[in-house]
Amino acid sequence: MIAFHGMPQADADALRAGGPDAYGLPAEHSVSDGAGNPCRCCLRSIPKGAAMLICAYKPFSANQPYAETGPIFLCAEACENSNAPFPEVLTSSPDYLLKGYTADERILYGTGQVTASGDVAAYAASLLAREEIAFVDVRSARNNCWQARITRR
Template sequence: MAIRYLPMPTETAIVLWNGGTDAYGMRPERRISDGDGVPCRHCLEGVRAGDPYLILAYRPFPKLQPYAETGPIFLHAEPCPAYSGAASPPMLESRDYIVRGYDADDRIVYGSGAVTPTDEIPAYAETLLARPEIAYIHVRSARNNCYQCRIEAA
């Protein structure tokens, strides 16, 4: 099975780049990157040292419901191209991540979540997506649970 890594939707990023508010109705905070641990959720690359970025609350779900987690993410302050590809995104630099499946109703599929070594994410994602009850996957920080990206079958 082929998989693809998906960034935050470009439409969402455009709203934020144009002064829109985050999942909590607040304007994103603007900072300057030190180049260490600032992964943009749109291009799925790290924000380079000296470049501006936004910190904001993000909810990667279409509507509020009990499983619709909201948390902090980073976004380049200036428009960047959306990541597109089957290869592991450059921003996935940690040794491991939480990989967890969700159903078509955006609910966690219990038993699907696992702290997964980074190089094993593609194989685990393929295993999860082969299950009929799993519609998509989130990759999250294994240390802070921050949303990284989404994986779907290609």
């Protein structure tokens, strides 16, 4: 069994409180247009007209060659991590880029695959069945933005 995770609640709370993003900058304030603005904390779409933050995010513990950084959206108001079996944000695109990572946060070559939205859970489960894979990151197949992390339940 697998579990989907948004960014850690503490990271989201720090950004909302004005803390620096992955580039040391405060998050930009914006308003959701309702299309394509997935919150990386609650893993739901930010409703049209709702306040949101845009910032750089690096879902890794340290700087290293495989620690990708990219733009994300975040609900400006407090929200909580989703416990949904399959998050809403992973239904807004026809496909996603999945990559398996080792415990030292390195991409395991050969695991990266653009995967249809309906096949995300199955492909992630097949990767996580491999002992050397610690987690799977889901990114936009078109913009490479980090979407969610998948682990063994």
